[in-house]
Amino acid sequence: MKEHSCHSQHGSPGMGHGSADEFLHKFWIVTFLLIPLVGLNEVVANALGLPVFEYGRYISFVLATVIFYFSLVFFKHAKMELEMKKPGMMTLVSMAVLAGYAFSVVSTFVPSLGIEFYLEISTLIWVLLFGHYLEAKSSSAAGNALQEVAKLLPSIAHLQTSSGEVKDIEVSELKVGDIVLIKPGERVPADGEIAKGEGHIDESLISGESKPVNKGVGDGLVSGSIVVDTTFTMRVTRVGADSTVGQIQQLIEQAQNTKPTSQKLADKAASVLTVVAGITALLTLVVWTFLLGQPFVFGVTLAITVLVIACPHALGLAIPTVTTIATSLSTKSGFFVKDLSKLEVVKKANVVVFDKTGTLTEGVFGIASITPQEGVSYAELLCVAASFEQYSSHVIAQTIVNKAKDDGVDIKDVENFKNIAGKGLTGSLRGKEYLVGNAKLMEEYNIKVPKEDVQGTIVYVASIENLLGTILLADTIKPEAKEAIKQLKELGVTPVMLTGDNTQVAQAVAGELGIDKYYADVLPEDKYKYIKELQEDGSKVLMVGDGVNDAPALTQADVGVAIGAGTDVAVEAGDVVLTRSNPLDIVRLIKLSKAVYKKMVENLIWALGYNIVAIPAAAGVFAFAGFYLRPEIGAFIMSLSTVIVVANAMLLKRVNLN
Numbered sequence: 001m002k003e004h005s006c007h008s009q010h011g012s013p014g015m016g017h018g019s020a021d022e023f024l025h026k027f028w029i030v031t032f033l034l035i036p037l038v039g040l041n042e043v044v045a046n047a048l049g050l051p052v053f054e055y056g057r058y059i060s061f062v063l064a065t066v067i068f069y070f071s072l073v074f075f076k077h078a079k080m081e082l083e084m085k086k087p088g089m090m091t092l093v094s095m096a097v098l099a100g101y102a103f104s105v106v107s108t109f110v111p112s113l114g115i116e117f118y119l120e121i122s123t124l125i126w127v128l129l130f131g132h133y134l135e136a137k138s139s140s141a142a143g144n145a146l147q148e149v150a151k152l153l154p155s156i157a158h159l160q161t162s163s164g165e166v167k168d169i170e171v172s173e174l175k176v177g178d179i180v181l182i183k184p185g186e187r188v189p190a191d192g193e194i195a196k197g198e199g200h201i202d203e204s205l206i207s208g209e210s211k212p213v214n215k216g217v218g219d220g221l222v223s224g225s226i227v228v229d230t231t232f233t234m235r236v237t238r239v240g241a242d243s244t245v246g247q248i249q250q251l252i253e254q255a256q257n258t259k260p261t262s263q264k265l266a267d268k269a270a271s272v273l274t275v276v277a278g279i280t281a282l283l284t285l286v287v288w289t290f291l292l293g294q295p296f297v298f299g300v301t302l303a304i305t306v307l308v309i310a311c312p313h314a315l316g317l318a319i320p321t322v323t324t325i326a327t328s329l330s331t332k333s334g335f336f337v338k339d340l341s342k343l344e345v346v347k348k349a350n351v352v353v354f355d356k357t358g359t360l361t362e363g364v365f366g367i368a369s370i371t372p373q374e375g376v377s378y379a380e381l382l383c384v385a386a387s388f389e390q391y392s393s394h395v396i397a398q399t400i401v402n403k404a405k406d407d408g409v410d411i412k413d414v415e416n417f418k419n420i421a422g423k424g425l426t427g428s429l430r431g432k433e434y435l436v437g438n439a440k441l442m443e444e445y446n447i448k449v450p451k452e453d454v455q456g457t458i459v460y461v462a463s464i465e466n467l468l469g470t471i472l473l474a475d476t477i478k479p480e481a482k483e484a485i486k487q488l489k490e491l492g493v494t495p496v497m498l499t500g501d502n503t504q505v506a507q508a509v510a511g512e513l514g515i516d517k518y519y520a521d522v523l524p525e526d527k528y529k530y531i532k533e534l535q536e537d538g539s540k541v542l543m544v545g546d547g548v549n550d551a552p553a554l555t556q557a558d559v560g561v562a563i564g565a566g567t568d569v570a571v572e573a574g575d576v577v578l579t580r581s582n583p584l585d586i587v588r589l590i591k592l593s594k595a596v597y598k599k600m601v602e603n604l605i606w607a608l609g610y611n612i613v614a615i616p617a618a619a620g621v622f623a624f625a626g627f628y629l630r631p632e633i634g635a636f637i638m639s640l641s642t643v644i645v646v647a648n649a650m651l652l653k654r655v656n657l658n
Contacts, residue, residue: 023133026070030126034119037063041119057116061108064101064118071097071125073132088267089316092274093128095281096307097121103300115301117308120634124308127642157189158182160233178236184229188221191238199230200395212365212395228395270315273611277310284619301630302620309618309634310611314641318603321649326596333592333657334585335561335578342575345559346593348540352488352586353531353553355545356499356509357475358563360583363546365396366476367403368456372469379409381469385461387412388425388436396457396473424460433464442467477512484583485513491590494539498522498530498553527553544578544586561586588657595655603645610641 038044040056040063053059074097077090100121107116156168158181166181171189174180179195182188188201200212202225212228215221221234281303289299323340330336337343354360372381386404389397390411404411417427423444424437435441437460442449447462449470456474460467485495497518499506506520519530527545531553534541543553546563554560554574562574563581578585614637616622618629629637 020133023129027126027129027133030067030070030122030129033063033067034122034126037067037119037122044119057108060116060118061105064104064122067122067125068097068101070129074125074128086271087274089270089274089311092270092277092307093124093311095278096304096311097124099307100124100304103304115297117304120308123636124311124638127638128311154187154189174236174239176236176239180234180236182227182232182234184227184231186227188223188225188227188234190223190234190236192221192234192236194219194221194232195235196233197230199232200228202226202228202395229398269608273310273315277307277615280310280615280619281306288620302618302628305618305629305634306615309614309629309638311638314610314638314645315604315607317642317649318607318645319600321646322596322599322603322652325649325652326592329592329652329655329657330589331579333588334580334582335576335589337576339575342559343593343596345540346542346576346590347597349493349542349559349590351494351496351534351539351541352590353496353498353534353541353543353557354583355527355543355550355553356497356501356506358546358581359544360481360497360509360513361475361477363475363581365399365457365473367399367471368474368476369472370403370469371472373467376468379407381461381471382407382409383412384429384434384468385436385459385471387414387429388417388427388434390414391417392419392425396459399473400459400471434468435462435464436460477509478581478583480582480584482513484587485515487584487587488590489514491587493590496534498527525552528556531556542586542590544583546581561589591657592655595652599649599652602648606648607641607645610637614638614641 037060040053040060042056071094074090074093078087078094081088081091100117104116104118104121155171157171157174158166159169159174160166160179160181174190180189180192194215194217196217198216199214201215201221202212220237221232284306285299285303287299288294288302289296326343327336357363370378370382372378382400382404386401386409389400391414392398401411412429414427414429416433417425419425420437420441423441424435426433426435426437426441428434435445435447438458439449439460442460442462445462445464447460447467449460449467452458452470456472459471459473461469461471488495494517495513495515497506497510497513497515499509499518499520500522501509501520503520506518510516510518522530527550531541531543535556535558541557542559542561543550543557544561544563545551545554550562554562559576560574561576561578563578576589614634617627618634620628
């Protein structure tokens with residue numbers, strides 16, 4: 001960029017045993033064993049015109065027995081369900097697998113029975129192992145959210161040893177009482193207090209306050225905040241589970257134990273289905289064998305088909321597959337949902353209330369405007385200001401210097417430089433005296449300044465004779481905020497702004513963003529009252545905030561969204577935690593909730609509807625029309641049903657959240 005001188009012009013969780021990798025490993029082993037088992041199956045061999053191997057049934061017995069070994073995990077879960085007196089999907093799965101395998105073993109050594117279900121039962125185990133893998137992935141996806149939040153912290157801390165030496169260690173190795181050195185521009189690696197040093201701390205991601213806070217010895221530091229203008233020595237006071245990141249980790253673990261309402265419905269349905277299928281299988285055996293006089297083998301075949309086809313695996317995966325993908329998508333989109341049942345509430349939200357500072361605005365001071373007086377160029381004004389401010393370590397001074405550098409404005413050396421505490425700077429530039437500071441400094445030198453009612457900090461720049469111009473520093477609007485408000489309106493959601501600033505500032509920000517409804521001069525402790533007022537009108541309210549003062553409002557809202565880098569109190573109160581401070585993530589959250597809810601409903605309808613038709617068909621209800629279902633066909637239909645549910649959930653990945 002061209003440089004300018006001072007005088008130039010400028011222009012499921014329910015199956016948590018084992019890791020996802022472990023289940024995937026078992027799945028591939030079973031897949032390998034299934035290949036020869038398919039070739040040895042008489043029905044398959046006849047269909048393909050292949051010869052039936054004489055000792056095939058004994059080899060099938062060996063292969064199926066090895067595969068049966070991998071199904072023992074189902075029996076562990078079934079035992080747990082029965083101990084809790086809540087028979088569910090795993091109880092029914094175990095009944096189907098055990099009945100099919102046991103009958104097949106007897107048939108192998110008593111050929112007169114003539115029927116084996118090795119392939120059907122092995123296929124069932126194969127499908128179920130893949131289902132376990134998907135559910136285990138759901139848990140690990142929630143763990144990935146922690147990694148996103150952990151990015152708010154540095155990976156390395158500068159530990160000061162007892163001998164005074166400084167060595168770099170992993171943040172995870174820090175202990176309470178450790179002394180840590182933090183340099184300008186670095187993030188605070190752990191919760192602690194200042195042991196040595198004084199300067200400004202940018203806590204905008206922590207408290208939502210716009211202006212960096214001046215801190216000294218004994219003052220507290222929260223992990224994730226940024227040291228602005230000096231080097232601090234800090235004593236660590238909180239690590240592990242007690243630290244800010246540790247508390248967020250606990251929230252993630254808490255989220256893993258939650259279920260959406262539709263999952264609870266699916267669990268209930270699976271439990272009922274287990275009882276219905278068990279009774280139906282028993283009645284099928286009794287009716288066909290003893291009442292209708294069919295052979296015992298025929299009755300057993302239909303009974304096992306009922307157990308196989310009724311296996312509520314599609315029902316069991318209907319919601320977990322959706323939430324697995326939703327968790328992955330949400331993490332990539334910058335947020336995670338602590339309570340999955342809230343996704344269904346987010347979908348219904350028609351009002352989003354934003355806390356202004358740190359949510360719609362940057363929460364940090366930036367240059368809002370540079371206004372030269374008539375006859376003075378932009379570059380000349382900025383050059384004088386930056387030339388003086390380069391000697392100050394104050395955060396405002398550094399902001400002005402950085403602006404000059406970004407704009408390619410030349411910074412000069414100042415002679416006779418003097419810092420007047422609480423007022424500003426004086427000195428000479430190329431033989432001419434200048435003043436850079438606040439209104440008090442201008443008044444002291446009889447420089448007339450215009451009376452301005454603005455929200456922010458004004459830096460006046462003047463020669464010894466007259467005012468050259470002003471530089472206004474204020475909390476600036478986030479570049480993504482305007483687009484977020486626009487997209488919310490397109491979704492039929494009303495954006496509302498809540499701020500403690502005066503009406504003039506609130507009106508200006510709301511006007512620029514296109515927000516029609518806002519509340520100004522709101523006391524921190526009264527924020528929740530405005531949320532309640534909106535709810536009394538029948539609105540479903542989603543509240544977005546990041547500070548301690550937002551916690552009551554976040555709790556009052558139908559869904560509270562906390563900025564992940566905010567205080568632990570705010571994060572605790574929120575139902576959803578944003579891992580970054582981007583208003584567009586709220587739009588993504590609403591879009592995702594609508595897509596997720598749609599997929600959940602579709603999967604539940606399919607999984608339940610399939611069983612309503614499949615179970616009577618397996619029991620031989622349509623026998624009058626000559627229609628029977630063999631176990632292998634039942635297993636295929638059950639597997640197909642599961643595939644349909646999983647495939648439908650996978651379509652979520654194609655949802656455009658941007």
